[in-house]
Amino acid sequence: MKDLVILGAGTAGTMMSNHLAKRLAKDWRIRIVDQRKIHHYQPGYLFIPFGTYKEEDIVKPIKKFIPERAELIQEGILKVDKDHDRIYLENGETLDYDVLIIATGTDIAPDEIDGMMGPHWHQSVFDFYTLEGAVKLHEKLETWEGGHLVVHITEMPIKCPVAPLEFAFLADAYFEQRKMRNKVKITFVTPMDGAFTKPVASAHLGHLLKDKGIEVVPNFNIMSLDGENKTIMDYEGKEVSYDLLVTVPTNKGADYVERSGLGDELNFIPTNKGTLQSNAKENIFVIGDATNLPASKAGSVAHFEGEILLENVIRFIEGKELMDEFDGHANCFIETGHGKALLIDFNYHHQPVSGTFPLPGVGPLNLLKESRMNHMGKMAFKWIYWNMLITGKHIPFVSAKMQEAGKNFEEETV
Amino acid sequence: METTIAGQTIDLNNEGYLTDIKQWTKEVAMHIAQEEGITLTDGHWPVIEYLQEQYRNEVPLSIRKVGKSGVVDIKQFYALFPGGPLKKASRIAGIPKPASCI
Numbered sequence: 343m344k345d346l347v348i349l350g351a352g353t354a355g356t357m358m359s360n361h362l363a364k365r366l367a368k369d370w371r372i373r374i375v376d377q378r379k380i381h382h383y384q385p386g387y388l389f390i391p392f393g394t395y396k397e398e399d400i401v402k403p404i405k406k407f408i409p410e411r412a413e414l415i416q417e418g419i420l421k422v423d424k425d426h427d428r429i430y431l432e433n434g435e436t437l438d439y440d441v442l443i444i445a446t447g448t449d450i451a452p453d454e455i456d457g458m459m460g461p462h463w464h465q466s467v468f469d470f471y472t473l474e475g476a477v478k479l480h481e482k483l484e485t486w487e488g489g490h491l492v493v494h495i496t497e498m499p500i501k502c503p504v505a506p507l508e509f510a511f512l513a514d515a516y517f518e519q520r521k522m523r524n525k526v527k528i529t530f531v532t533p534m535d536g537a538f539t540k541p542v543a544s545a546h547l548g549h550l551l552k553d554k555g556i557e558v559v560p561n562f563n564i565m566s567l568d569g570e571n572k573t574i575m576d577y578e579g580k581e582v583s584y585d586l587l588v589t590v591p592t593n594k595g596a597d598y599v600e601r602s603g604l605g606d607e608l609n610f611i612p613t614n615k616g617t618l619q620s621n622a623k624e625n626i627f628v629i630g631d632a633t634n635l636p637a638s639k640a641g642s643v644a645h646f647e648g649e650i651l652l653e654n655v656i657r658f659i660e661g662k663e664l665m666d667e668f669d670g671h672a673n674c675f676i677e678t679g680h681g682k683a684l685l686i687d688f689n690y691h692h693q694p695v696s697g698t699f700p701l702p703g704v705g706p707l708n709l710l711k712e713s714r715m716n717h718m719g720k721m722a723f724k725w726i727y728w729n730m731l732i733t734g735k736h737i738p739f740v741s742a743k744m745q746e747a748g749k750n751f752e753e754e755t756v
Numbered sequence: 757m758e759t760t761i762a763g764q765t766i767d768l769n770n771e772g773y774l775t776d777i778k779q780w781t782k783e784v785a786m787h788i789a790q791e792e793g794i795t796l797t798d799g800h801w802p803v804i805e806y807l808q809e810q811y812r813n814e815v816p817l818s819i820r821k822v823g824k825s826g827v828v829d830i831k832q833f834y835a836l837f838p839g840g841p842l843k844k845a846s847r848i849a850g851i852p853k854p855a856s857c858i
């Protein structure tokens with residue numbers, strides 16, 4: 343009997359367990375470890391603060407999505423001993439493996455910033471990158487009477503890098519709907535040089551912020567937070583005051599990654615960007631948010647990586663050369679409020695451009711352009727997520743590698 | 757966009773970043789630094805080299821990464837490249853601007 347272990351039963355781990363259950367030879371055992379019982383549909387966190395979804399709309403038992411062939415172990419991971427191909431769990435048990443897939447994602451680490459945690463946490467300073475944060479923020483927004491709302495990115499990289507911008511757009515629409523937009527000032531504070539950083543996207547979408555009356559404070563690298571005076575300070579002495587701060591704290595990989603000596607300074611795991619094999623050891627593969635790849639940290643990316651990782655695990659077991667094929671493909675809907683959304687499709691080499699998706703010249707979805715159809719796509723993503731993405735089914739018309747037809751790449755040269 | 761710096765032909769994108777690190781020289785760096793209002797000193801070069809090395813190894817860069825590099829801490833990084841250190845230092849080092857996906 344040979345052993346394959348998957349660490350993490352979120353988007354990527356669950357998906358891989360389903361892929362592998364169908365493909366691995368019968369003499370392989372599959373085990374998958376997660377500290378949680380519940381699988382969260384994280385893209386749904388965005389909608390909770392505004393009351394569009396409730397907690398119970400976006401959670402389901404992990405067990406429901408793990409194939410019969412795989413054994414689910416509900417336990418925290420303490421450490422990976424890569425030299426002895428052994429995993430230590432928090433309950434003291436160990437798991438030995440021949441092949442390891444790491445899919446433990448990333449989580450927020452607000453204590454990385456001086457003063458961010460304190461009595462003000464989930465009182466006047468909120469996150470929406472956890473279910474708890476999103477639910478508390480909803481309660482706050484329901485009773486908030488207005489003031490200065492600051493939407494803030496602590497540092498890059500973060501998962502779903504467009505989510506903070508979507509939050510600002512949805513907040514604008516939410517306050518308008520509640521007939522109190524005139525009582526709320528919205529400011530978007532980012533460490534990058536603008537809300538949009540890619541030239542083509544800036545050209546197409548730069549007007550959105552102005553239209554919605556959202557001010558942008560760029561190049562702000564937060565050093566500390568003063569909860570009493572409701573102010574954030576950056577390294578150059580710039581200050582922004584808030585009444586309500588919605589921040590995306592530093593995103594880090596899991597602590598056991600650090601204890602295992604597998605990660606970089608944010609606990610992301612150095613990984614080959616084409617094959618998804620770890621740099622640390624050849625029988626360790628990494629997928630999803632846990633990697634240090636220069637790709638977006640998104641569920642769609644995990645999905646595209648999955649098809650290539652499956653192939654490479656099989657090739658590795660058969661002693662064949664790995665395929666160096668992952669191209670960084672990402673595909674994300676961006677909510678812009680009032681029942682509209684944008685769609686972007688890009689990879690390591692191409693920034694998002696305009697065009698049609700998934701059928702070149704036909705659509706029905708338009709890239710880099712606001713539409714109601716794109717919003718319907720975003721809402722349908724929840725069904726696709728539970729029924730196709732994490733169960734490892736192929737999504738029709740959408741290939742793992744980015745399709746070049748139907749995209750206006752000439753825009754990139756301006 | 758093609759331009760001539762210190763007698764060399766250089767390709768820049770519309771934000772003034774080199775599109776090919778192979779065209780980078782110290783003279784080019786000094787010229788771009790001047791445009792950014794920075795005079796390069798002995799303290800700047802190790803940072804520039806560090807950024808280039810990370811770029812060649814395809815490691816995504818962040819302020820924190822530079823701060824933990826052992827080359828400079830975050831405060832020193834700001835002092836060397838005031839007003840958006842990563843952005844300015846990347847331009848001077850001839851590597852792409854740090855960006856998000858959109």
Ligand SMILES: Cc1cc2nc3c(=O)[nH]c(=O)nc-3n(C[C@H](O)[C@H](O)[C@H](O)COP(=O)(O)OP(=O)(O)OC[C@H]3O[C@@H](n4cnc5c(N)ncnc54)[C@H](O)[C@@H]3O)c2cc1C
Binds near residue numbers: 446643
């Ligand atoms: C607000 C928000 C909006 C988003 N919107 C979108 C979107 O519109 N489209 C999109 O494609 N993506 C979106 N994403 C991103 C997407 O949710 C993630 O990229 C995706 O879930 C990553 O999958 P993963 O398997 O790598 O990590 P996860 O799904 O986070 O899974 C990691 C798992 O590992 C487990 N784990 C971690 N550490 C340990 C440990 N020590 N012991 C045991 N278990 C452990 C965790 O419990 C978790 O179940 C969004 C994310 C957020 C936060």
